[in-house]
């Protein structure tokens with residue numbers, strides 16, 4: 001494996017992804033990410049200098065909807081997955097930091 | 099010698115677009131709904147749901163770009179900005195990083211030194227987040243996703259402003275252009291226009307930019323002015339003390355008159371943007387652009403020019419009338435009905451502006467119709483009501499758009515044309531005020547004013563003061 005992921009990188013990625021990884025999981029993730037980067041390196045061997053960057057996999061563009069209300073009261077469906085609710089709001093742990 | 103400092107300011111302005119539905123789904127954007135009533139799988143980020151762009155959002159964004167002299171990016175697309183926070187159910191915000199819809203524009207403001215161009219770096223489309231409410235009792239946070247997915251444009255200026263006055267002039271200019279377009283009502287207090295201020299200071303004459311801070315939570319022009327002055331002083335004090343300004347986001351507390359650093363959410367801001375795979379790219383054709391261009395309204399400068407030619411009004415009037423599109427339209431429509439532009443202008447410039455100020459309202463919120471204002475003008479022209487009654491009627495019309503003709507009839511406010519009745523009342527007033535009568539007869543011209551007043555009072559305001567004056571003189 002040509003790409004070695006450092007401990008710092010895996011810790012940082014863990015923080016960004018909000019994942020608390022065990023040492024064992026960290027090792028596994030380092031292996032997986034290294035292999036992915038190797039694969040990208042392999043792709044980079046291709047000469048793509050004359051190719052437009054692709055922004056979408058399908059050759060479709062301009063898919064729009066008109067500005068017309070089509071949805072009704074979605075409260076119950078949306079709140080069905082709430083871990084906890086108070087009235088019609090989701091309840092989550094306190095987020096405000098001061 | 100004391101050093102002199104220059105303030106360098108750039109703005110990020112978020113504007114909520116006036117669409118009926120959200121940016122990527124058919125949920126309503128109307129205010130005042132029960133929490134989470136305006137939500138669906140798309141705007142709450144359910145796996146497998148598919149966002150589809152609201153055409154009106156694209157058209158408004160391009161229209162704002164044209165109005166601010168931007169280049170329109172003909173092939174534009176969306177990107178994902180990744181972050182975890184409970185206001186964002188998808189764990190990413192759909193925004194534009196690589197190919198924003200508008201770039202390299204400017205608006206002109208009136209600065210101390212005359213016309214000044216403020217550069218616009220870019221305008222991009224994005225979605226708003228949900229609303230977090232802190233519950234003090236339960237020490238938890240409540241989340242309402244009704245705002246999640248409401249369309250926004252973010253207008254990013256160049257760091258071209260040098261004072262709070264220039265910032266306010268720039269914001270007022272943006273607000274006016276966008277209101278003229280009907281793309282948003284741009285109300286700072288209600289959050290449909292939000293400004294983040296990027297500010298740094300440097301020694302006057304230095305070509306290098308200082309370290310900047312970003313200030314948030316500014317919801318009035320006054321708060322923006324205070325925050326700019328406070329932050330300028332804070333940064334100068336740091337530099338004078340030989341310390342460094344730290345690049346950070348600060349929250350302005352307008353009641354305390356100070357800002358404090360917002361603790362960063364866990365770690366550095368690393369949004370790991372990547373192209374949004376669920377939305378197709380957008381190609382803006384020549385026809386589409388031509389159609390948006392053709393739909394642009396007559397903006398203020400053109401309107402002012404036309405008013406000078408068409409109505410022959412003084413510049414002072416034109417300046418006030420054209421500050422809001424709604425006011426200008428009211429003026430044009432009322433003038434078309436009654437054919438007396440100067441009288442219409444007076445009602446709008448004087449009484450209307452005064453009431454707007456008293457009630458802290460926006461010209462966009464004026465509710466009376468051109469037909470009713472024209473009727474009020476016709477009533478005064480016909481001397482059916484005198485000017486003080488007209489003002490009273492206008493105030494009622496301003497709050498509840500009543501029909502002045504009907505109102506005057508119902509309340510019995512019409513000026514009495516019955517000379518017999520007027521004569522009777524005047525004779526009574528003369529009899530009851532011998533001192534004033536005596537004064538007048540002895541050459542004290544002013545005494546007649548008091549007698550006119552007494553007569554008007556006895557008539558409950560329903561007389562023409564000029565007619566009262568004339569008859570008094572005759573009877574004395």
Ligand SMILES: [Zn+2]
Pocket residue numbers: 071120123124125136137138139140141142247
């Ligand atoms: Zn929705």
